[in-house]
Amino acid sequence: MPKRVDHAQRRAHIADALVRVAxxxxxxxxxxxxxxxxxxxxxxxxxxxxxxxxxxxxSALLHLEHQSHERWAARLESLNDPETARACLEAFVAEAVPTDEASRAFRLVWTSYAVLAMTDPELAEQPFIEGPNRLERQLTEVLARAQKAGRIAAHLDVSIEATRLLSLSHGVGTSVLVGQRSATQALEVMHYHLARLFSDPTPLEAP
Amino acid sequence: MPKRVDHAQRRAHIADALVRVAxxxxxxxxxxxxxxxxxxxxxxxxxxxxxxxxxxxxSALLHLEHQSHERWAARLESLNDPETARACLEAFVAEAVPTDEASRAFRLVWTSYAVLAMTDPELAEQPFIEGPNRLERQLTEVLARAQKAGRIAAHLDVSIEATRLLSLSHGVGTSVLVGQRSATQALEVMHYHLARLFSDPTPLEAP
DNA sequence: GCCTTTACCGTACAGCGGTACTATAAAAAC
DNA sequence: GTTTTTATAGTACCGCTGTACGGTAAAGGC
Incomplete structure (x- = not known):
């Protein structure tokens, strides 16, 4: 059995196991x-x-971030009309809210790490600061394009809107994980948020 | 020394110590x-x-929730014009965002507990579901009053707006705690959110 | 064909953490 | 005044956890 083995793959396998346990x-x-x-x-x-x-x-943390990255990239590529900001943001919401078991697991472990990072600053550096910042920049760009295209109001600050989107999704995501809200309710909130962003005057679906 | 001692006080003292350590x-x-x-x-x-x-x-968790309650109630009472929804929501924001060391500590420990509750459902029941739900109801009432008074747009869903406020504050709060954002930036985001809520057409302060 | 490296195993050790046991003075009860 | 309770202390035990150590068999190098 001791034939040559792919270390990276083994390490990934172990990191996956850690994430499952966590x-x-x-x-x-x-x-x-x-x-x-x-x-x-x-x-x-x-x-x-x-x-x-x-x-x-x-290592497991880095592995997790890498996986999240790939998931997000894959979802973006699978968009049929990647040009429209609305579709892009809908994809973000679908990715961010813990609906299926996989995304629930991811968000749970990620939040656990975030809490660790709060009292262990050197753990935080790359994943928890640079990671979200990058995502925020991406969202900001999407929003800026939508704004130039006249799809969202001109007086909005796209940078803060990106922060708002990300932070809100984190917030509702957490509330889902602690069992305060269902994933469906969380999605409702996020869609409501998007509707307001796009100045959709339609308040709600008819009862 | 073994004279009669106030157990509740001793327990509170110990719970405080736990919170400090955490x-x-x-x-x-x-x-x-x-x-x-x-x-x-x-x-x-x-x-x-x-x-x-x-x-x-x-017990420490219950103690923490109790303290948070009292802080929030005290802040509400200290409002000079408690009638206006805007002031009330500003107070909420000031309370929710971890600006000073005390509120930072509180939010850090609270979030730590929340993560625990994600894999230990019986820990969650009262504090993490009933607690936020109560706060959301309070905020919903405030928003409903503001809506009846014509201060916020009629087509808004006050219940979802309350959720949005709470979840957004949790989200930005977390980002502050992991060091992604400063408390000042978080306050900026929350004030922006309130401005949008009140349909304030003013986009930002002049540079 | 020999020797080194590589992938793996079992076990042991030391430290820490929760819990339990015993003891002891001061107060309270009566 | 004796007895019981109460608040406190010290210490010991046991299990778990991270880490280290010694071993082994197969593959590869030369």
Missing amino acids: ARDGLHAVTMRAVAAEAGMSLNLVQYYFDTKAQLVH | ARDGLHAVTMRAVAAEAGMSLNLVQYYFDTKAQLVH
Whole structure:
């Protein structure tokens, strides 16, 4: 069996296992042994691919961000009319709100890491500051294009609108995860937000 | 020294210590010993007032919610013109965004608990569902009054607006805590949101 | 064909964390 | 004044967790 093995793939496999454990039992339940069991390998192998737990945890975070990136990029590419800002923002909302189990797991683990980062600043640097900033810039661009096209009001600050969109989605996402709201209700709120953004005077669907 | 002692006060003292530890080092760093040290008492006393750690953690959460309640009520009462919805919502924003150290600590610990609750549903019940729901109802009432008074547009859904306010404040609050944004920027976003709510056509302050 | 490297295993060790047990003075009860 | 309760202390135990150490068999290099 000891033939040559793809380290990157093994590490990804382990990181995935960590994310599954964290999503199921919480990040506090992530232990070397639990991750090893979830990955179907021995404790020692986890140690073999990640010298220390800190490295493992950190790598899993980067892995998570990378995955999120790919999901987002894939969804953007699968848009039939990627030109319209509305479709783009709808896609963002669909991606951001924890509807299916996968996105629920992702957002749960991500938020867990965010809480960790609040008291461990060096963990935060890249993923929690640069990541969201990049997303905000993307959204800002989309909004700016829509504004130039006259689709959203000229007096709006597209940069703040991007922040508002991102922060609101994080907020409702959290409320879904703690069980205060259903994913459907969250989507309703986000669609309402988009409707207001596009100055849609239609208040609500008829009862 | 063993004279009669106010248990409720002792428990509150310990809960405060727990919150301080959690705010400084994270909820994962909260141990019986750490709390005891922070509270300036022996490990055994903490055990004496809270039989088990689960009880301690749960009690501290209730304590935190109670404190938050009182802070919010106090701020509402200190309003000079509590009738106007705008003032009320400004107060909400000022309370919700982690500006000073106290509110930063509160929001950090609260969010930590929220993450715990995501994988421990019985922890969530009262504080994370009923708490925010109550706040949302309050905000909804305020908005409904403002709407009847003609201060905000008639076609808005005051209930969703309340949700939007709360969720947005949580979202930007989190972004402040992870260091992505300053509290000032967060306040800017919230004020922008209020301005849009009140259909204030003024886009931004002049540069 | 030999030796090094690589992928893996089992186990052990040390530290920490929650909990339990025993003790002890001061107050309260009677 | 004795007895019981109450608030406190110290300490010990056990399980879990991260990490380290020693071993092993297959593959690859030369």
